[in-house]
Amino acid sequence: MRTVVAASRAEFTKLRSMRSTLVALSLFFPISIGIGALEGWSVRGAIASHSPMLRSDFSAAQAGFDGVLYGQLALIVFSVLLVTSEYGSRMIGLSLLAIPGRGHFYAAKMIVVGLTAAVVSIPAIVLAYTATEFALGPYGSSPFASGVPHAMLGAVGYMTLMSVFAAGIAVMARNPIVPLATLLPLVLAGSQILSVIGATAAIARFLPDQAGMRMLAVSVGSSDQLSSVAGFAVMLAWAAAALIAGHVLLRRRDA
Amino acid sequence: MIEVQDLTRQFGRTVAVDKLTFAIRPGQVTAFLGPNGAGKSTTMRILLGLARADNGFARIDGLAYSQLRQPLTHVGAMLEGFGPNRGLKAFNHLLWVAQTNRIERHRVMEVLELVGLAGVGHRRVGEFSLGMGQRLGLAVALLGDPAVLVLDEPSNGLDPEGIRWLRQFLRRLAADGRTVFVSSHLVAEMAVTADHLIVINQGRLLADTSTAEFIKRNARTFVRVRTQEPERFRRQLSAAGIVAVLAQDGSIEVSGASAAEVNRLAAANHILLDELSTESASLEEAFLRLTNPTNESAP
Numbered sequence: 413m414r415t416v417v418a419a420s421r422a423e424f425t426k427l428r429s430m431r432s433t434l435v436a437l438s439l440f441f442p443i444s445i446g447i448g449a450l451e452g453w454s455v456r457g458a459i460a461s462h463s464p465m466l467r468s469d470f471s472a473a474q475a476g477f478d479g480v481l482y483g484q485l486a487l488i489v490f491s492v493l494l495v496t497s498e499y500g501s502r503m504i505g506l507s508l509l510a511i512p513g514r515g516h517f518y519a520a521k522m523i524v525v526g527l528t529a530a531v532v533s534i535p536a537i538v539l540a541y542t543a544t545e546f547a548l549g550p551y552g553s554s555p556f557a558s559g560v561p562h563a564m565l566g567a568v569g570y571m572t573l574m575s576v577f578a579a580g581i582a583v584m585a586r587n588p589i590v591p592l593a594t595l596l597p598l599v600l601a602g603s604q605i606l607s608v609i610g611a612t613a614a615i616a617r618f619l620p621d622q623a624g625m626r627m628l629a630v631s632v633g634s635s636d637q638l639s640s641v642a643g644f645a646v647m648l649a650w651a652a653a654a655l656i657a658g659h660v661l662l663r664r665r666d667a
Numbered sequence: 668m669i670e671v672q673d674l675t676r677q678f679g680r681t682v683a684v685d686k687l688t689f690a691i692r693p694g695q696v697t698a699f700l701g702p703n704g705a706g707k708s709t710t711m712r713i714l715l716g717l718a719r720a721d722n723g724f725a726r727i728d729g730l731a732y733s734q735l736r737q738p739l740t741h742v743g744a745m746l747e748g749f750g751p752n753r754g755l756k757a758f759n760h761l762l763w764v765a766q767t768n769r770i771e772r773h774r775v776m777e778v779l780e781l782v783g784l785a786g787v788g789h790r791r792v793g794e795f796s797l798g799m800g801q802r803l804g805l806a807v808a809l810l811g812d813p814a815v816l817v818l819d820e821p822s823n824g825l826d827p828e829g830i831r832w833l834r835q836f837l838r839r840l841a842a843d844g845r846t847v848f849v850s851s852h853l854v855a856e857m858a859v860t861a862d863h864l865i866v867i868n869q870g871r872l873l874a875d876t877s878t879a880e881f882i883k884r885n886a887r888t889f890v891r892v893r894t895q896e897p898e899r900f901r902r903q904l905s906a907a908g909i910v911a912v913l914a915q916d917g918s919i920e921v922s923g924a925s926a927a928e929v930n931r932l933a934a935a936n937h938i939l940l941d942e943l944s945t946e947s948a949s950l951e952e953a954f955l956r957l958t959n960p961t962n963e964s965a966p
Contacts, residue, residue, distance in 0.1 A: 414769075422766040429759035430752060497752045505717055505749030506807065510767035512716045512733040666718040 419511045419520030423494075427524060430497055436490035437528070440483045441536055448479025448540040452547025459551050472545065473553040473560050473630045477567055479540035480533070481625070484574055485596055487533075491525045491575040492591045495582035508667045518583070518659050522576055529575035533568045559630040566627030566640055573651040574599075577620055580654030584661050620650040668693060669714065669815065669848060673723030676709055676870075683709040685870035686723065691848050691863075693814065696841045698861035698878075699850040702958055706870035707850040708747060711819050715744050727815055739768040743808030744817040750800060753793030757784060757803055760792060764807055778806040783832075797824030805836070815846040822856060834860045854954040858882065868958040885953030890921040890929050893942035900938050907932055918942070 427433050455475060458466045498504040511517040538555065541564065545552035553560065581591040599621045616622055617638055626633065626643025633639070638646065669691040676684040684706045691697045701707050712718040714725040716732035724731065727742055735741050751760040761775040779785045782802040787795075795803065801824050808816055821837075822830050837860055841847045851857050857864065857878075864881050866874040874881065891914075894900050901919050904911035909924045909932075921929055926945050933940050 418769050419767050422763040425759060425763040425766055426752070426755070429756060429763075430754040432754055497754070501750050501752045502748055503750065503752050505746055506751065506764065507767075508717055509715055509744055509746075509749075510739055510764050512735070512738055666712070 415511065415513060415516045416519050416523070419516055420523050422510070423520050423524040424528075426497070427494055427528065430493075432493045432497065433490055436486050436493055437532060439486040440490070440532055441539070443486055444479040444483030444536045444540040445543045446479070447482045448476065448544035449547045451475060451478050452544040452552065456548050456551055471553075471630060472548055472551055473557050473563075474628075475548070476541035476544040476553065476555075476560070477537070477563060477628045477630075479544060480537050480567060480571070481599075481628070483536060483540065484571060484599060487529055487571055487575050488578045488595050488599065489592065491529065491578040492582040492588050492595075494525055495521065495579050496586065496588040496591075499586045500588075505667050514663050515659065518662055521583075522579060522655060525579040526572050526576045530568055530572045533571040537564050537567045537571075557630075562640075563628050563630045566629070566644065569644065570624045570627040570647060573647045574620065574624060577647075577651040577654045580651070580658040583658035584654075618646055620647055623647050623650070668728055669725070669817075669846060670729075671710065671714065671723070671725045674710060674713060674720055674725055675722040676713060676718065676720055682870050684713070684720075687867065687870065687872055688723075689865050689872060689875050691846055691865075693846040694841060694844050695862035696837050696847045696849060696860055697863040697865060698857035699848060699865050699867070700854060700857060700954065701850075701852070701867040701873075703852060705868045705958070707867065708819055709870075710867075711744075711746065711817055711848075711850060715742070715746070715817060717746075737768040737811070739764070739770065739811035739813065741811070741813055742815045742817060743811060743813040745801075745804040745808045745819060745821055747819045747823065751792045751803070753791065755792050756789055757792055757795070757806075758788035760803070761788075761806060761810060765810055768811055770811055774810060774812075778809045781809060782806045798826060798829050801825055801829075801833075805833075813845070816840060816848065818847070818849045820850055820852070822851060822853060830856065854950050858950045866954070866957060873957055881953075882950060885950065885957065887922060887953075888945060888947040890924065890926050891942065891944050891946050892919040892921060892929060892933075892940060893917070894919070894933070894938055894940050896938060900933065900936070903936050903938075904929070904932065 452475065455466065455470065498507060507517055508514065511520070541555055578591060578595055581595065582588065585591050598619065623638055623643045623646035626638045626640050627647065629640050671687055671689050674684050674687040687710060699707050709718060713720045714727070714732065727735065732738060732742065757779070758775060761778065762772065765772065765775055776785070779788050782805050784799065784802050784806060787799065792800070792803065801821060805821060808818065822833055825833060837847055837849060841862070849861065861878050863877050864874060865872070892900065897913060897917055897919055901911045901913055904921060909921060911919050911921045914920050926943055930940065930943055
């Protein structure tokens with residue numbers, strides 16, 4: 413336990429001293445808040461002008477979470493970089509010399525990824541929500557509206573699990589290209605497209621981002637959607653699977 | 668004290684380390700010699716728990732590396748290619764390493780000073796020269812003030828002055844009573860740095876001997892003779908039972924006889940000598956003969 417605490421401190425030092433991880437992490441805020449505000453502002457115009465472009469199921473409260481859904485890209489990049497910075501320079505050798513227990517090293521890495529994601533998510537989610545609702549002006553919703561605090565809690569959980577999931581994949585891949593090339597398009601568009609196609613929709617809802625996004629739902633979804641609890645369970649399973657697979661590979665490989 | 672016993676590791680069909688057995692004592696610098704690909708790095712990695720052994724073991728003070736608590740306070744290591752991330756500042760790099768083993772923060776400044784990098788601690792490692800990178804690697808190894816040091820090719824990338832500095836540095840560490848285990852492919856350099864040599868090739872032990880003994884055994888001395896009549900004198904030397912070989916430059920290389928004996932024989936035969944000198948074949952040649960017996964006449 414003391415080993416993991418010491419190793420986590422060291423991981424945090426790496427995080428705050430590397431430009432790549434710091435930049436990725438700091439982008440989480442402007443992206444989340446900026447896109448949230450932009451969406452609120454444009455929807456406000458659409459509502460005011462009775463634009464037919466506005467989707468019929470638009471929910472002001474739910475829209476408050478769209479910003480962080482884009483912001484999560486920065487969080488994924490951060491998680492992947494914190495892991496793969498070990499491999500590019502083969503600093504991993506040194507890390508394992510200092511912490512020969514690979515489980516200890518791995519635990520510390522994942523704790524720092526998860527904890528950092530959780531801690532930065534809380535203000536980012538609240539700020540992005542507030543910015544969106546503020547930009548919506550008279551059509552905006554309150555952070556205390558029914559279902560919103562619950563969804564905020566879910567959002568923090570989702571961001572944390574998604575970051576850990578990405579970090580686990582990065583340990584498996586040992587380079588940033590594969591996890592980023594898979595995760596970013598998946599989160600951005602891939603599974604959305606799959607969920608629109610009827611044949612793949614049934615499967616797509618179990619993909620990490622689709623299932624995980626149910627954790628951010630303000631209201632109970634339609635019957636073909638997972639409940640927020642089921643979404644959380646599926647997301648948890650994805651993160652756990654990535655964690656276990658990463659751990660197994662890390663233990664087995666030579667450094 | 669480092670013990671390696673029957674250590675074996677295969678990569679596919681290649682046997683990288685083959686039943687290697689040796690022990691390394693404290694208070695001396697022990698060089699680990701062998702050509703590139705001899706298995707030095709693999710042996711060191713197994714010793715440090717970074718790679719697994721198929722068979723046998725490597726122990727430090729009786730324990731496997733993974734059994735050491737706060738390992739950096741027992742063993743300091745520097746491995747080729749295991750650099751810090753280029754984006755880290757030197758100070759922060761040492762700081763995270765220190766934190767993993769609960770080594771106090773002030774020790775970071777100490778080791779930076781020890782290796783002569785105190786002025787550049789705030790710079791990113793990516794801006795460092797090869798030599799500075801090596802010094803930083805040494806600083807990492809020294810962080811925990813360990814009794815055992817395992818250094819893989821520490822002289823790589825150092826300029827002549829840096830190499831001299833390193834030599835004195837390693838000698839001082841050994842004089843403190845530490846176990847200093849240094850791999851190198853530079854035999855001549857290790858001959859002046861190390862007290863003991865372990866030579867391997869193709870994963871097998873070729874020599875485990877003190878440096879003095881190795882030099883005595885392998886650095887053959889011979890007498891070089893120049894004369895206007897080399898062929899005649901060579902025959903006379905041979906007739907006297909002395910091994911003499913004509914070298915390519917027209918001189919004669921005589922082994923098994925002293926310069927005085929050669930001189931007396933020349934005088935007795937009324938041969939005028941232009942040059943008479945005692946030379947020793949380099950340790951480099953001895954090393955090449957040892958690691959590559961088929962290549963006797965290697966340059």
